[in-house]
Amino acid sequence: MSRVINFGAGPSALPESVLEEAAKGLLNFNGTGIGIAEISHRSKEFTAFMAEVEGLIRSQLDVPETHSILLTQGGGSAQFSAVVLNLLARHRLLYPDLPDEERPLDYVVTGSFSKKAVDEARRLGGGRVNVVVDSRASSEDGNSFDSIPAHDAYAFSGPDPALIYYCENETINGVQYSNDASSPASFPFHLLPKNTLVPLVGDYSSSFMSRPIPRLADHAVIFAGAQKNIGPAGLTILIVRKDCLVDVDAAAKLGAASVPLTMAYKTLADNSSLYNTPAVLPLYISGLVLRRSQELGGVNYYEEVNKRKADKVYSAVKEGEAKGVFRLKVKEGSGSLMSVVFDVVGEGAEAKFVSGAEAAGMKGIKGHRSVGGIRVSLYNAITEEQTDVLVAYMKDFFAQ
Ligand SMILES: Cc1ncc(COP(=O)(O)O)c(C=O)c1O
Structure with a gap:
Protein backbone atom coordinates (compact mmCIF):
# COMPACT_ATOMS: atom_id res chain seq x y z
CA MET A 1 0.00 0.00 0.00
CA SER A 2 1.33 3.43 -0.82
CA ARG A 3 1.89 6.00 1.90
CA VAL A 4 -0.47 8.92 2.41
CA ILE A 5 0.39 12.47 3.44
CA ASN A 6 0.18 12.44 7.22
CA PHE A 7 -0.74 15.82 8.73
CA GLY A 8 -1.22 14.24 12.16
CA ALA A 9 -0.32 16.10 15.35
CA GLY A 10 1.95 13.51 16.89
CA PRO A 11 3.17 10.89 16.51
CA SER A 12 3.59 12.41 13.12
CA ALA A 13 5.28 12.11 9.77
CA LEU A 14 8.97 11.25 9.53
CA PRO A 15 11.17 11.63 6.45
CA GLU A 16 10.97 8.55 4.26
CA SER A 17 14.70 8.41 3.69
CA VAL A 18 15.16 8.17 7.47
CA LEU A 19 12.60 5.39 7.78
CA GLU A 20 14.39 3.41 5.08
CA GLU A 21 17.73 3.84 6.82
CA ALA A 22 16.18 2.98 10.20
CA ALA A 23 14.81 -0.24 8.74
CA LYS A 24 18.40 -1.28 7.95
CA GLY A 25 19.49 -0.34 11.46
CA LEU A 26 16.75 -2.53 12.89
CA LEU A 27 18.57 -5.48 11.39
CA ASN A 28 22.15 -4.33 11.78
CA PHE A 29 23.13 -1.19 13.73
CA ASN A 30 26.33 0.45 12.60
CA GLY A 31 27.94 -2.75 11.33
CA THR A 32 27.68 -4.45 14.74
CA GLY A 33 25.61 -7.35 13.41
CA ILE A 34 23.04 -6.53 16.12
CA GLY A 35 19.82 -4.63 15.45
CA ILE A 36 19.27 -1.25 17.13
CA ALA A 37 16.34 -2.55 19.19
CA GLU A 38 18.52 -5.40 20.47
CA ILE A 39 21.85 -3.78 21.24
CA SER A 40 23.03 -2.88 24.75
CA HIS A 41 22.57 0.78 25.60
CA ARG A 42 26.02 0.61 27.20
CA SER A 43 27.78 -0.71 24.10
CA GLU A 295 22.87 18.38 6.30
CA LEU A 296 19.93 20.46 5.11
CA GLY A 297 20.99 23.53 7.08
CA GLY A 298 19.47 22.97 10.53
CA VAL A 299 16.89 25.16 12.22
CA ASN A 300 17.51 28.14 9.95
CA TYR A 301 16.65 26.02 6.92
CA TYR A 302 13.51 24.68 8.60
CA GLU A 303 12.43 28.10 9.78
CA GLU A 304 12.28 29.34 6.19
CA VAL A 305 10.54 26.28 4.80
CA ASN A 306 8.09 26.12 7.72
CA LYS A 307 7.19 29.79 7.28
CA ARG A 308 6.48 29.30 3.61
CA LYS A 309 4.35 26.22 4.30
CA ALA A 310 2.31 27.96 7.00
CA ASP A 311 1.86 31.11 4.89
CA LYS A 312 0.37 29.04 2.10
CA VAL A 313 -2.09 27.26 4.38
CA TYR A 314 -3.12 30.43 6.23
CA SER A 315 -3.73 32.29 3.00
CA ALA A 316 -5.92 29.43 1.75
CA VAL A 317 -7.85 29.55 5.04
CA LYS A 318 -8.32 33.30 4.63
CA GLU A 319 -9.48 32.94 1.06
CA GLY A 320 -11.97 30.31 2.20
CA GLU A 321 -13.02 32.57 5.06
CA ALA A 322 -13.83 35.36 2.61
CA LYS A 323 -16.11 32.91 0.82
CA GLY A 324 -17.79 31.85 4.07
CA VAL A 325 -16.40 28.30 3.87
CA PHE A 326 -13.64 28.31 6.51
CA ARG A 327 -13.24 30.13 9.81
CA LEU A 328 -9.82 30.66 11.41
CA LYS A 329 -9.91 29.79 15.11
CA VAL A 330 -7.07 32.00 16.32
CA LYS A 331 -6.58 35.75 16.31
CA GLU A 332 -4.37 37.39 13.68
CA GLY A 333 -0.71 37.33 14.72
CA SER A 334 -1.04 34.39 17.15
CA GLY A 335 -1.36 31.60 14.61
CA SER A 336 1.06 28.71 14.92
CA LEU A 337 3.44 27.77 12.11
CA MET A 338 3.20 24.14 13.20
CA SER A 339 -0.48 23.65 14.02
CA VAL A 340 -3.02 25.47 11.85
CA VAL A 341 -6.55 25.23 13.25
CA PHE A 342 -9.77 26.25 11.53
CA ASP A 343 -13.43 25.32 11.22
CA VAL A 344 -15.28 24.32 8.09
CA VAL A 345 -18.54 26.23 8.22
CA GLY A 346 -21.93 24.62 7.73
CA GLU A 347 -23.86 21.47 8.59
CA GLY A 348 -21.84 18.37 7.65
CA ALA A 349 -19.16 20.47 5.92
CA GLU A 350 -16.33 19.40 8.20
CA ALA A 351 -17.01 15.69 7.66
CA LYS A 352 -17.13 16.32 3.91
CA PHE A 353 -13.81 18.19 4.07
CA VAL A 354 -12.13 15.39 6.04
CA SER A 355 -13.45 12.55 3.90
CA GLY A 356 -12.54 14.40 0.70
CA ALA A 357 -9.00 14.89 2.02
CA GLU A 358 -8.72 11.21 2.85
CA ALA A 359 -9.93 10.27 -0.60
CA ALA A 360 -7.18 12.52 -1.98
CA GLY A 361 -4.53 10.77 0.14
CA MET A 362 -4.30 13.12 3.16
CA LYS A 363 -4.87 11.99 6.72
CA GLY A 364 -4.63 13.31 10.26
CA ILE A 365 -6.41 16.65 9.76
CA LYS A 366 -9.19 16.27 12.30
CA GLY A 367 -8.87 18.70 15.22
CA HIS A 368 -8.20 17.44 18.75
CA ARG A 369 -11.27 15.76 20.24
CA SER A 370 -11.53 18.47 22.92
CA VAL A 371 -11.95 21.35 20.46
CA GLY A 372 -13.07 19.78 17.16
CA GLY A 373 -12.60 21.49 13.81
CA ILE A 374 -9.63 20.95 11.55
CA ARG A 375 -5.98 20.91 12.59
CA VAL A 376 -3.19 20.68 10.05
CA SER A 377 0.20 19.89 11.55
CA LEU A 378 3.06 21.16 9.43
CA TYR A 379 6.03 19.61 11.19
CA ASN A 380 9.50 19.49 9.63
CA ALA A 381 8.93 16.22 7.77
CA ILE A 382 5.99 17.68 5.82
CA THR A 383 7.43 19.01 2.59
CA GLU A 384 6.45 22.12 0.71
CA GLU A 385 5.14 19.93 -2.13
CA GLN A 386 2.90 18.01 0.28
CA THR A 387 1.63 21.32 1.66
CA ASP A 388 0.84 22.40 -1.91
CA VAL A 389 -1.31 19.28 -2.35
CA LEU A 390 -3.34 20.25 0.71
CA VAL A 391 -3.64 23.88 -0.37
CA ALA A 392 -4.86 22.83 -3.82
CA TYR A 393 -7.45 20.61 -2.15
CA MET A 394 -8.59 23.48 0.12
CA LYS A 395 -8.99 25.76 -2.90
CA ASP A 396 -10.93 23.15 -4.81
CA PHE A 397 -13.14 22.68 -1.77
CA PHE A 398 -14.16 26.30 -1.48
CA ALA A 399 -14.47 26.71 -5.24
CA GLN A 400 -17.21 24.04 -5.31
C1 LIG B 1 2.93 21.27 23.68
C2 LIG B 1 2.80 19.91 24.28
N1 LIG B 1 3.18 19.73 25.56
C3 LIG B 1 3.09 18.53 26.16
C4 LIG B 1 2.58 17.44 25.50
C5 LIG B 1 2.45 16.15 26.20
O1 LIG B 1 3.40 15.31 25.70
P1 LIG B 1 3.37 13.72 25.90
O2 LIG B 1 2.17 13.21 25.21
O3 LIG B 1 4.67 13.33 25.27
O4 LIG B 1 3.36 13.47 27.37
C6 LIG B 1 2.19 17.56 24.16
C7 LIG B 1 1.66 16.41 23.40
O5 LIG B 1 1.13 16.50 22.34
C8 LIG B 1 2.31 18.83 23.54
O6 LIG B 1 1.95 19.01 22.26
Whole structure:
Protein backbone atom coordinates (compact mmCIF):
# COMPACT_ATOMS: atom_id res chain seq x y z
CA MET A 1 0.00 0.00 0.00
CA SER A 2 1.33 3.43 -0.82
CA ARG A 3 1.89 6.00 1.90
CA VAL A 4 -0.47 8.92 2.41
CA ILE A 5 0.39 12.47 3.44
CA ASN A 6 0.18 12.44 7.22
CA PHE A 7 -0.74 15.82 8.73
CA GLY A 8 -1.22 14.24 12.16
CA ALA A 9 -0.32 16.10 15.35
CA GLY A 10 1.95 13.51 16.89
CA PRO A 11 3.17 10.89 16.51
CA SER A 12 3.59 12.41 13.12
CA ALA A 13 5.28 12.11 9.77
CA LEU A 14 8.97 11.25 9.53
CA PRO A 15 11.17 11.63 6.45
CA GLU A 16 10.97 8.55 4.26
CA SER A 17 14.70 8.41 3.69
CA VAL A 18 15.16 8.17 7.47
CA LEU A 19 12.60 5.39 7.78
CA GLU A 20 14.39 3.41 5.08
CA GLU A 21 17.73 3.84 6.82
CA ALA A 22 16.18 2.98 10.20
CA ALA A 23 14.81 -0.24 8.74
CA LYS A 24 18.40 -1.28 7.95
CA GLY A 25 19.49 -0.34 11.46
CA LEU A 26 16.75 -2.53 12.89
CA LEU A 27 18.57 -5.48 11.39
CA ASN A 28 22.15 -4.33 11.78
CA PHE A 29 23.13 -1.19 13.73
CA ASN A 30 26.33 0.45 12.60
CA GLY A 31 27.94 -2.75 11.33
CA THR A 32 27.68 -4.45 14.74
CA GLY A 33 25.61 -7.35 13.41
CA ILE A 34 23.04 -6.53 16.12
CA GLY A 35 19.82 -4.63 15.45
CA ILE A 36 19.27 -1.25 17.13
CA ALA A 37 16.34 -2.55 19.19
CA GLU A 38 18.52 -5.40 20.47
CA ILE A 39 21.85 -3.78 21.24
CA SER A 40 23.03 -2.88 24.75
CA HIS A 41 22.57 0.78 25.60
CA ARG A 42 26.02 0.61 27.20
CA SER A 43 27.78 -0.71 24.10
CA LYS A 44 30.47 1.63 22.78
CA GLU A 45 28.62 1.93 19.46
CA PHE A 46 25.39 3.07 21.09
CA THR A 47 26.99 5.44 23.61
CA ALA A 48 28.89 7.05 20.73
CA PHE A 49 25.60 7.44 18.85
CA MET A 50 23.96 9.05 21.90
CA ALA A 51 26.84 11.49 22.20
CA GLU A 52 26.36 12.33 18.53
CA VAL A 53 22.63 13.00 19.07
CA GLU A 54 23.46 15.35 21.91
CA GLY A 55 26.06 17.08 19.75
CA LEU A 56 23.58 17.48 16.88
CA ILE A 57 21.09 19.20 19.18
CA ARG A 58 23.79 21.37 20.74
CA SER A 59 25.20 22.55 17.44
CA GLN A 60 21.90 23.11 15.62
CA LEU A 61 20.31 25.05 18.48
CA ASP A 62 23.54 26.68 19.57
CA VAL A 63 23.15 25.44 23.15
CA PRO A 64 25.83 27.07 25.33
CA GLU A 65 28.04 25.15 27.78
CA THR A 66 26.04 26.65 30.65
CA HIS A 67 23.32 24.13 29.75
CA SER A 68 23.24 20.32 29.76
CA ILE A 69 21.33 18.30 27.20
CA LEU A 70 19.54 15.37 28.82
CA LEU A 71 17.74 12.55 27.07
CA THR A 72 15.00 10.80 28.98
CA GLN A 73 11.54 9.24 28.76
CA GLY A 74 8.06 10.05 30.03
CA GLY A 75 7.10 12.65 27.41
CA GLY A 76 6.06 16.23 27.96
CA SER A 77 3.55 15.08 30.59
CA ALA A 78 6.26 13.70 32.88
CA GLN A 79 7.98 17.07 32.58
CA PHE A 80 4.83 18.84 33.80
CA SER A 81 5.69 17.13 37.11
CA ALA A 82 9.49 17.05 36.89
CA VAL A 83 9.96 20.79 36.36
CA VAL A 84 7.90 21.53 39.47
CA LEU A 85 9.76 19.01 41.65
CA ASN A 86 13.25 19.95 40.49
CA LEU A 87 12.71 23.69 40.59
CA LEU A 88 10.99 23.60 43.98
CA ALA A 89 14.01 21.62 45.24
CA ARG A 90 16.29 24.31 43.81
CA HIS A 91 14.22 27.05 45.47
CA ARG A 92 14.36 25.17 48.79
CA LEU A 93 18.15 24.99 48.63
CA LEU A 94 18.33 28.71 47.84
CA TYR A 95 15.75 29.76 50.45
CA PRO A 96 15.42 26.96 53.05
CA ASP A 97 13.23 28.82 55.51
CA LEU A 98 10.40 30.17 53.39
CA PRO A 99 6.89 28.77 53.84
CA ASP A 100 5.29 27.17 50.75
CA GLU A 101 3.11 30.26 50.12
CA GLU A 102 6.29 32.20 49.44
CA ARG A 103 7.48 29.83 46.74
CA PRO A 104 5.59 31.18 43.71
CA LEU A 105 5.11 28.98 40.66
CA ASP A 106 4.30 31.40 37.84
CA TYR A 107 2.28 29.87 34.98
CA VAL A 108 1.44 31.52 31.69
CA VAL A 109 -1.68 29.73 30.47
CA THR A 110 -2.26 29.97 26.72
CA GLY A 111 -3.80 26.62 25.84
CA SER A 112 -4.65 23.05 26.78
CA PHE A 113 -1.07 21.97 27.49
CA SER A 114 -0.06 24.87 29.73
CA LYS A 115 -3.42 24.35 31.48
CA LYS A 116 -2.52 20.70 32.09
CA ALA A 117 0.88 21.79 33.39
CA VAL A 118 -0.58 24.29 35.86
CA ASP A 119 -3.13 21.73 37.02
CA GLU A 120 -0.29 19.33 37.76
CA ALA A 121 1.59 22.00 39.72
CA ARG A 122 -1.52 22.57 41.83
CA ARG A 123 -1.90 18.84 42.35
CA LEU A 124 1.71 18.42 43.48
CA GLY A 125 1.62 21.33 45.94
CA GLY A 126 4.74 22.59 47.68
CA GLY A 127 4.48 26.11 46.28
CA ARG A 128 1.93 28.81 45.49
CA VAL A 129 0.59 28.69 41.95
CA ASN A 130 0.24 32.10 40.36
CA VAL A 131 -1.47 32.30 36.99
CA VAL A 132 0.50 35.09 35.29
CA VAL A 133 -2.11 35.39 32.57
CA ASP A 134 -4.83 33.16 31.16
CA SER A 135 -5.48 33.99 27.53
CA ARG A 136 -9.11 32.84 27.76
CA ALA A 137 -9.87 36.07 29.60
CA SER A 138 -9.26 38.09 26.45
CA SER A 139 -10.72 35.63 23.95
CA GLU A 140 -13.64 36.26 21.58
CA ASP A 141 -16.07 34.14 23.64
CA GLY A 142 -14.33 34.48 27.02
CA ASN A 143 -13.58 30.77 27.10
CA SER A 144 -11.20 29.87 24.26
CA PHE A 145 -7.44 29.84 23.95
CA ASP A 146 -7.37 31.86 20.74
CA SER A 147 -4.42 34.22 21.15
CA ILE A 148 -1.05 34.97 22.67
CA PRO A 149 -1.71 37.61 25.37
CA ALA A 150 -0.61 41.24 25.08
CA HIS A 151 2.52 42.05 27.11
CA ASP A 152 0.64 44.31 29.52
CA ALA A 153 -1.60 41.41 30.59
CA TYR A 154 1.24 39.46 32.28
CA ALA A 155 1.33 39.67 36.08
CA PHE A 156 4.50 37.93 37.29
CA SER A 157 4.70 37.22 41.00
CA GLY A 158 7.92 39.03 41.87
CA PRO A 159 11.70 38.85 41.96
CA ASP A 160 12.33 35.24 43.04
CA PRO A 161 9.75 32.72 41.88
CA ALA A 162 10.48 28.97 41.95
CA LEU A 163 9.61 28.79 38.27
CA ILE A 164 8.09 30.73 35.39
CA TYR A 165 6.38 28.47 32.90
CA TYR A 166 5.11 28.90 29.36
CA CYS A 167 4.28 26.72 26.36
CA GLU A 168 5.82 27.98 23.12
CA ASN A 169 3.39 26.23 20.77
CA GLU A 170 -0.03 25.11 21.94
CA THR A 171 -0.54 22.06 19.78
CA ILE A 172 -4.29 21.72 20.35
CA ASN A 173 -5.28 25.38 20.16
CA GLY A 174 -2.91 26.45 17.39
CA VAL A 175 -1.39 29.50 19.08
CA GLN A 176 2.37 30.07 19.11
CA TYR A 177 4.72 32.73 20.39
CA SER A 178 6.32 34.86 17.71
CA ASN A 179 10.12 34.65 17.63
CA ASP A 180 10.32 38.29 16.57
CA ALA A 181 10.98 40.28 19.75
CA SER A 182 9.18 43.33 18.32
CA SER A 183 5.93 41.41 17.79
CA PRO A 184 3.12 41.83 20.36
CA ALA A 185 2.84 38.01 20.27
CA SER A 186 6.45 37.51 21.43
CA PHE A 187 7.24 36.22 24.90
CA PRO A 188 7.83 39.23 27.20
CA PHE A 189 11.41 38.39 28.16
CA HIS A 190 11.93 42.05 29.09
CA LEU A 191 9.38 41.73 31.93
CA LEU A 192 11.18 38.84 33.66
CA PRO A 193 12.90 39.44 37.01
CA LYS A 194 16.36 40.97 36.58
CA ASN A 195 19.69 40.29 38.34
CA THR A 196 18.90 36.66 38.99
CA LEU A 197 19.16 33.37 37.15
CA VAL A 198 15.54 33.25 36.06
CA PRO A 199 13.91 29.81 36.49
CA LEU A 200 12.23 30.08 33.09
CA VAL A 201 10.70 26.87 31.73
CA GLY A 202 9.60 26.48 28.11
CA ASP A 203 7.52 23.60 26.80
CA TYR A 204 8.82 23.26 23.25
CA SER A 205 7.21 19.87 22.57
CA SER A 206 5.56 20.78 19.30
CA SER A 207 8.02 23.28 17.85
CA PHE A 208 11.40 21.87 18.89
CA MET A 209 13.94 22.03 16.03
CA SER A 210 11.47 23.80 13.74
CA ARG A 211 13.31 27.13 14.12
CA PRO A 212 15.88 28.72 16.47
CA ILE A 213 14.79 29.18 20.11
CA PRO A 214 14.80 32.85 21.11
CA ARG A 215 16.80 33.65 24.27
CA LEU A 216 17.65 29.98 24.76
CA ALA A 217 20.43 30.80 27.22
CA ASP A 218 17.95 32.64 29.47
CA HIS A 219 15.95 29.48 30.06
CA ALA A 220 16.36 27.20 33.06
CA VAL A 221 14.64 24.26 31.37
CA ILE A 222 13.43 23.62 27.84
CA PHE A 223 11.72 20.32 27.22
CA ALA A 224 10.22 18.51 24.25
CA GLY A 225 8.90 15.10 23.35
CA ALA A 226 10.48 13.83 20.15
CA GLN A 227 7.27 12.73 18.49
CA LYS A 228 6.49 15.89 16.52
CA ASN A 229 9.50 17.15 14.64
CA ILE A 230 12.28 14.69 15.24
CA GLY A 231 11.34 11.11 15.92
CA PRO A 232 9.07 8.49 17.42
CA ALA A 233 7.37 8.86 20.80
CA GLY A 234 9.40 7.61 23.73
CA LEU A 235 12.29 10.07 23.75
CA THR A 236 12.08 13.33 25.71
CA ILE A 237 14.74 15.99 25.27
CA LEU A 238 15.71 18.41 28.01
CA ILE A 239 17.98 21.43 27.91
CA VAL A 240 18.72 22.31 31.53
CA ARG A 241 20.81 25.19 32.88
CA LYS A 242 23.43 23.73 35.18
CA ASP A 243 22.30 25.61 38.31
CA CYS A 244 19.07 23.58 38.03
CA LEU A 245 20.89 20.24 38.37
CA VAL A 246 20.32 20.27 42.12
CA ASP A 247 20.78 17.68 44.84
CA VAL A 248 17.13 16.78 45.40
CA ASP A 249 17.93 14.68 48.47
CA ALA A 250 19.67 17.61 50.16
CA ALA A 251 16.55 19.69 49.38
CA ALA A 252 14.30 16.95 50.80
CA LYS A 253 16.28 17.07 54.05
CA LEU A 254 15.34 20.75 54.24
CA GLY A 255 11.66 19.94 53.76
CA ALA A 256 11.16 19.81 49.98
CA ALA A 257 9.19 16.91 48.46
CA SER A 258 11.17 13.78 47.64
CA VAL A 259 11.84 13.49 43.92
CA PRO A 260 11.83 10.12 42.12
CA LEU A 261 15.43 9.56 41.00
CA THR A 262 14.48 9.02 37.37
CA MET A 263 12.92 12.50 37.38
CA ALA A 264 15.79 14.29 39.06
CA TYR A 265 17.74 16.28 36.47
CA LYS A 266 20.98 15.77 38.42
CA THR A 267 20.61 11.98 38.23
CA LEU A 268 20.26 12.20 34.46
CA ALA A 269 23.20 14.60 34.13
CA ASP A 270 25.52 12.68 36.49
CA ASN A 271 24.89 9.51 34.49
CA SER A 272 25.15 11.05 30.99
CA SER A 273 21.44 10.23 30.48
CA LEU A 274 22.18 6.53 31.13
CA TYR A 275 20.95 6.14 34.70
CA ASN A 276 18.51 3.57 33.34
CA THR A 277 17.83 2.09 29.91
CA PRO A 278 17.06 4.91 27.49
CA ALA A 279 14.56 4.77 24.62
CA VAL A 280 17.11 3.16 22.32
CA LEU A 281 15.05 2.89 19.13
CA PRO A 282 13.43 6.37 19.32
CA LEU A 283 16.86 7.80 20.06
CA TYR A 284 18.27 6.08 16.98
CA ILE A 285 15.58 7.35 14.64
CA SER A 286 15.77 10.83 16.13
CA GLY A 287 19.52 10.79 15.57
CA LEU A 288 19.00 9.95 11.90
CA VAL A 289 16.48 12.80 11.58
CA LEU A 290 18.90 15.21 13.26
CA ARG A 291 21.76 14.16 11.00
CA ARG A 292 19.57 14.85 8.01
CA SER A 293 18.44 18.23 9.31
CA GLN A 294 22.09 19.19 9.94
CA GLU A 295 22.87 18.38 6.30
CA LEU A 296 19.93 20.46 5.11
CA GLY A 297 20.99 23.53 7.08
CA GLY A 298 19.47 22.97 10.53
CA VAL A 299 16.89 25.16 12.22
CA ASN A 300 17.51 28.14 9.95
CA TYR A 301 16.65 26.02 6.92
CA TYR A 302 13.51 24.68 8.60
CA GLU A 303 12.43 28.10 9.78
CA GLU A 304 12.28 29.34 6.19
CA VAL A 305 10.54 26.28 4.80
CA ASN A 306 8.09 26.12 7.72
CA LYS A 307 7.19 29.79 7.28
CA ARG A 308 6.48 29.30 3.61
CA LYS A 309 4.35 26.22 4.30
CA ALA A 310 2.31 27.96 7.00
CA ASP A 311 1.86 31.11 4.89
CA LYS A 312 0.37 29.04 2.10
CA VAL A 313 -2.09 27.26 4.38
CA TYR A 314 -3.12 30.43 6.23
CA SER A 315 -3.73 32.29 3.00
CA ALA A 316 -5.92 29.43 1.75
CA VAL A 317 -7.85 29.55 5.04
CA LYS A 318 -8.32 33.30 4.63
CA GLU A 319 -9.48 32.94 1.06
CA GLY A 320 -11.97 30.31 2.20
CA GLU A 321 -13.02 32.57 5.06
CA ALA A 322 -13.83 35.36 2.61
CA LYS A 323 -16.11 32.91 0.82
CA GLY A 324 -17.79 31.85 4.07
CA VAL A 325 -16.40 28.30 3.87
CA PHE A 326 -13.64 28.31 6.51
CA ARG A 327 -13.24 30.13 9.81
CA LEU A 328 -9.82 30.66 11.41
CA LYS A 329 -9.91 29.79 15.11
CA VAL A 330 -7.07 32.00 16.32
CA LYS A 331 -6.58 35.75 16.31
CA GLU A 332 -4.37 37.39 13.68
CA GLY A 333 -0.71 37.33 14.72
CA SER A 334 -1.04 34.39 17.15
CA GLY A 335 -1.36 31.60 14.61
CA SER A 336 1.06 28.71 14.92
CA LEU A 337 3.44 27.77 12.11
CA MET A 338 3.20 24.14 13.20
CA SER A 339 -0.48 23.65 14.02
CA VAL A 340 -3.02 25.47 11.85
CA VAL A 341 -6.55 25.23 13.25
CA PHE A 342 -9.77 26.25 11.53
CA ASP A 343 -13.43 25.32 11.22
CA VAL A 344 -15.28 24.32 8.09
CA VAL A 345 -18.54 26.23 8.22
CA GLY A 346 -21.93 24.62 7.73
CA GLU A 347 -23.86 21.47 8.59
CA GLY A 348 -21.84 18.37 7.65
CA ALA A 349 -19.16 20.47 5.92
CA GLU A 350 -16.33 19.40 8.20
CA ALA A 351 -17.01 15.69 7.66
CA LYS A 352 -17.13 16.32 3.91
CA PHE A 353 -13.81 18.19 4.07
CA VAL A 354 -12.13 15.39 6.04
CA SER A 355 -13.45 12.55 3.90
CA GLY A 356 -12.54 14.40 0.70
CA ALA A 357 -9.00 14.89 2.02
CA GLU A 358 -8.72 11.21 2.85
CA ALA A 359 -9.93 10.27 -0.60
CA ALA A 360 -7.18 12.52 -1.98
CA GLY A 361 -4.53 10.77 0.14
CA MET A 362 -4.30 13.12 3.16
CA LYS A 363 -4.87 11.99 6.72
CA GLY A 364 -4.63 13.31 10.26
CA ILE A 365 -6.41 16.65 9.76
CA LYS A 366 -9.19 16.27 12.30
CA GLY A 367 -8.87 18.70 15.22
CA HIS A 368 -8.20 17.44 18.75
CA ARG A 369 -11.27 15.76 20.24
CA SER A 370 -11.53 18.47 22.92
CA VAL A 371 -11.95 21.35 20.46
CA GLY A 372 -13.07 19.78 17.16
CA GLY A 373 -12.60 21.49 13.81
CA ILE A 374 -9.63 20.95 11.55
CA ARG A 375 -5.98 20.91 12.59
CA VAL A 376 -3.19 20.68 10.05
CA SER A 377 0.20 19.89 11.55
CA LEU A 378 3.06 21.16 9.43
CA TYR A 379 6.03 19.61 11.19
CA ASN A 380 9.50 19.49 9.63
CA ALA A 381 8.93 16.22 7.77
CA ILE A 382 5.99 17.68 5.82
CA THR A 383 7.43 19.01 2.59
CA GLU A 384 6.45 22.12 0.71
CA GLU A 385 5.14 19.93 -2.13
CA GLN A 386 2.90 18.01 0.28
CA THR A 387 1.63 21.32 1.66
CA ASP A 388 0.84 22.40 -1.91
CA VAL A 389 -1.31 19.28 -2.35
CA LEU A 390 -3.34 20.25 0.71
CA VAL A 391 -3.64 23.88 -0.37
CA ALA A 392 -4.86 22.83 -3.82
CA TYR A 393 -7.45 20.61 -2.15
CA MET A 394 -8.59 23.48 0.12
CA LYS A 395 -8.99 25.76 -2.90
CA ASP A 396 -10.93 23.15 -4.81
CA PHE A 397 -13.14 22.68 -1.77
CA PHE A 398 -14.16 26.30 -1.48
CA ALA A 399 -14.47 26.71 -5.24
CA GLN A 400 -17.21 24.04 -5.31
C1 LIG B 1 2.93 21.27 23.68
C2 LIG B 1 2.80 19.91 24.28
N1 LIG B 1 3.18 19.73 25.56
C3 LIG B 1 3.09 18.53 26.16
C4 LIG B 1 2.58 17.44 25.50
C5 LIG B 1 2.45 16.15 26.20
O1 LIG B 1 3.40 15.31 25.70
P1 LIG B 1 3.37 13.72 25.90
O2 LIG B 1 2.17 13.21 25.21
O3 LIG B 1 4.67 13.33 25.27
O4 LIG B 1 3.36 13.47 27.37
C6 LIG B 1 2.19 17.56 24.16
C7 LIG B 1 1.66 16.41 23.40
O5 LIG B 1 1.13 16.50 22.34
C8 LIG B 1 2.31 18.83 23.54
O6 LIG B 1 1.95 19.01 22.26
